[in-house]
Amino acid sequence: MSAQVIGACWSLCQYPTKISIDTCDALSSLIPWYAVRQMKRLQKLKIRYCKMMMEVFESESSSNNVEGGARVVGGPPLKNVTIVGVPQLSNLKKVHINRCDLLPYIFTFSTLESLKQLKELEVIYCKAIQVIVKEEKETSSKVVVFPRLETLELKYLPKLKGFFLGMNEFRWPSLDHVLINHCSQLMMFTSGQSTTPKLKYIKTSFGKYSPECGLNFHEAIDQTAFPPSSDPTISKGMPFSFHNLIEINIRNEKDFGRTIIQSHALLQLQKLQQIHLYRCYGVNEVFEVVASKGTDSSGFGASPTVVEIPNLTQVKLDYVGDLKYLWKSNQWMVLEFPNLTTLSIDTCLRLEYVFTCSMVNSLVQLKDLHISDCKNIEVVVKEEEEKCDAKVNDITLPRLKSLKLGKLPSFKGFCLGKEAFALPNLGILQIKECRAITDFTKGHVSTPELKVIETSFGFCYVKTDINSLLKTKQEEVLLFLSLMILEKAHFNYMKR
Incomplete structure (x- = not known):
């Protein structure tokens, strides 16, 4: 195709x-430098699978200029073409x-002034x-304003260093959605x-972070805090600080790593509010709890280090198949969750327990x-x-209202120690398909608000205490099964 015909084609871009360009490997640039002024009506630009594209909007420097005119790369000179340095994209709203x-790169700095209508950039x-x-x-010292940009998504860009590396001030008055995934050099x-x-x-993809420094999150990062070889936020391409982490939300990760939060980050989780893991494989524990440096490994004469996660309110774990511990117990470090209100665990097949007796008294808000x-x-x-401290012998969960336990074939009891439990607000108790249960607790349990227990056999009124009721029901079930066996044997005998 001749250069004149190409020029005529691009003159139609005013309409x-x-x-939308899809799977076009012949393009090294989308819109030639001489056509950019004609893009004033363009509202949506979508480019996919153009593996040879070097520029979206061709710059003059990348075109071949000759004396007496300009020419398209590889074509003859174009006469009567005005050289335009700044693209005019005054109606562009969406770029994917x-x-x-x-x-x-996507835009040059001189392009930004015309992007007054841009709402989405992906x-x-x-x-x-x-x-x-x-x-x-x-260079220019002007302030850059994106007045209408609402959505910005940058995903799987392994060499991305920054949105813009110049020193200009940027203002984003409408921006309310920012997604950054797997940008390991950002x-x-x-x-x-x-x-x-x-x-x-x-x-x-790790969760949500508070923009306490605007989009310049690097100002909040202590670079010495994260060993790149082991820290999940670095290895997964998320260069953010645990200091401003407000939510962990990891979904469909096949090989995230053994631990979600490593021990060196525990003291930094002051803003963390929620944790939700869904179909994460390879994860053995949520919080890595290890002994502090300098602690006597024998534990003799050493008091445990108490680490408080003060703002965590919700934890939901679904289909975390390799999860063995939420936090592995030891006598040197204790985790406390004073504002945890909701804990939901579903289909975590390797999980052995949830709390230890030394930490359960910190759950004063658990509902x-x-x-x-x-x-x-x-x-x-x-x-x-190790034997629990005497102060833990009487355990109270003052706000626990709903306790639901279902499909737990190995479940033997809520706690099999001799600690006394007080559950003053417990009003809903479900125990279904827990055939191995022997006792709710070995010690005394107080549930003044509990009227009925929902079981696989229906609702049971609580007349004395939970342990007595469970024993009575177990005896009734055994008697029922014995009668069924005798009846079946009698039926088979009469058929002869």
Whole structure:
């Protein structure tokens, strides 16, 4: 096709509002430098699987200029074409770029001034991208404003270093959704100040982070705190600080690692509010609890280190098949969760227990505890390997209202130690398909508000205490089964 015909084709770009290019390896750039002024009506730009694309909007420097005119790369000179340095994209609202492996950037700095209508920007699976906005030779100190940008998603960009590496100030007055996933080299967003008044959190595949420093999250990071070889936020391409982590939400990870939160980060979890794991494989424990350096390994004369996670309110664990502990008990470190209100565990087949007796008294706000389909769990509260402190002999869960236990074939009891339990607000108790249960607790249990227990055989009124009721029901079930066996034997005898 001749250069004149190509120029004529691009002159038609003043009309379309949407351009979508899919699987076109012949393009090294999408829109030639001489056509950019004609893109004023363009509203949506979508580019997918253009593996040879080097530029979205071709710059003059990448075109071949000759005296007396300009020409398309590989074509004859174009006469009467005005050289335009700044693209005009005043109506562009959505930009989606996917799998353009050679693309090093999306916009040049001079382009930004025209992006007044841009609302969505998504860039994913582009192996070569280092910045979203490229600096230019002529620097400017002007403030950059994205007045309508609401959604920004950057995913699977292994070489991305930053949105823009110049020192200009950026303002994002409408931005309320930011998703950054698997951008392992991203250590800053903009070098200059970045203001996001509506942004409540930055979302990643690890969870949500408070934007306490705007988008310049690097200002909150203690770089010495994270060993890159072992820390999940670094190894999974999330260069954020545990200090501003507000939610852990990990879904469908096949090989995340043995531990979600390592021991060196426990004291940094002051803002953490929620944990939700769904179908995470390879995870053995949520919190890594180890002895502090310098602690006497024998434990003799050493008091345990108490680590408080003060704002954690909800924990939900679903289909975490390799999970063995939420936190592995030892006599040197104790975790406390003073504001935990809800704990739900479903289909964690290797889980053995939930709490230890030394930490359960810290659960002063726990209201709902639901555990189901965990075939290895034997108790909810496990006795310490070392004898519990005398202060823990009387255990109270003052706000626990709902306790539901179901499909736990190895479950023997809530706690098999001799500690006395007080559950003053427990009003809902379900124990279903827990055939191995022998006692609710070995010690005394007080449940003044509990009227009935829901079991696999229906509702049972609580007239004395839970332990007496369970023993009575076990005897009734055994008697029922014995009668059924005798009746069947009698029936078979009469058939002869």
